[in-house]
Amino acid sequence: MTDDARAKRARTLATAAKAKSQARTAAAEKAIRILVKRGEPITFQAVQREAAVSHAFLCNHPDLRGRIERLRAQARSVPAPTPPADEQSMLVLALTGQITRLKKQHRVDVQALRDALEQAHGENLDLRRELARRGGVTAAAQ
Incomplete structure (x- = not known):
């Protein structure tokens, strides 16, 4: 395989990986919105189950991780009515x-x-x- 073909293949794989990551991020964000709307507790497991993504994926994305941790902390601080x-x-x-x-x-x-x-x-x-x-x-x- 030539260097040009390898570079093209690497770009294609990088583009596919980026698209897959963006789709998973969008699914996780949608899952968080759905859980909030339903009034269910926001936990890593709940988001993972709803979005069909791995726990590692959620933990390795700082924005998602921070959002889940904030929402989880909010739910704990608000007493049940x-x-x-x-x-x-x-x-x-x-x-x-x-x-x-x-x-x-x-x-x-x-x-x-x-x-x-x-x-x-x-x-x-x-x-x-x-x-x-x-x-x-x-x-x-x-």
């Missing part, structure tokens, strides 16, 4: 009422099952007595 006290108390009251209703329904269901079991035992006893009266089964076999 808590509902106002009146909303919290309304939520507690609603859940307490729901638990009370569920407990009452549970007691009713358990009592209905106990009544049905008691009735089944009574019917079983009646059938055994009838069978014994007809001479089908002796008392010892029961």
